[in-house]
Amino acid sequence: MKMCLKILIPIFAFHLILTIVVASDPDPLQDFCIPNPKSTKKDDLPCKNSTAVTADDFVFSGGKSAGPFSESGFATVAANPSLFPGLNTLGMSFVRADFKEGAINPPHVHPRAAEMVYVVQGRVYAGFVDSANRMYAKVIGEGEVMVIPRGLVHFQMNVGKGTATVFGCFNSQNPGTQRMASAIFGSGIKEELLEKAFGLSSKELRRMRRRFES
Known part of the structure; x- marks a missing residue:
């Protein structure tokens, strides 16, 4: 019995550490938590009573069209808990990005999340650079997905004709940029x-x- 414990305890401890390291946002302690906008607290808003929650709290319509374009021809619409309450405590968020011809999303990192980039329309040159300065990049088209590991420098550029649209999905409700x-x-x-x-x-x-x- 003692020998089994000597073997199992280190394995359990390693599994626990690995779980903590791999996890992104904390696991929710309830089915959902729609922030109460009437609260006077500025941070860590308490949840609405579930009887006051409606289906609309879990629907986001802001990504149906492009956001305002910058002078460089790049536009984003973010969906995070402040704009989409249903995401709160679920450990996820996303962004719609639109590129005019030749426009770029310049090199950047998300320190708190990995990302999946899904091309809705157009052709996008996308990639990332690992910690050994190796680059992984290719042109991806409509319906294709690229995954970007957490915290690595990455980028996108529209290399097709017309506007390109992508959706980026994150495993954190606050990935940071x-x-x-x-x-x-x-x-x-x-x-x-x-x-x-x-x-x-x-x-x-x-x-x-x-x-x-x-």
């Missing part, structure tokens, strides 16, 4: 360090900062 260029050139990192890191002149660095500072 950090765009590489903005993080480097728009965050106030010391100019001398950036000059040495990228071999940029002061003039080039100022130009990059004007472009990416918020």
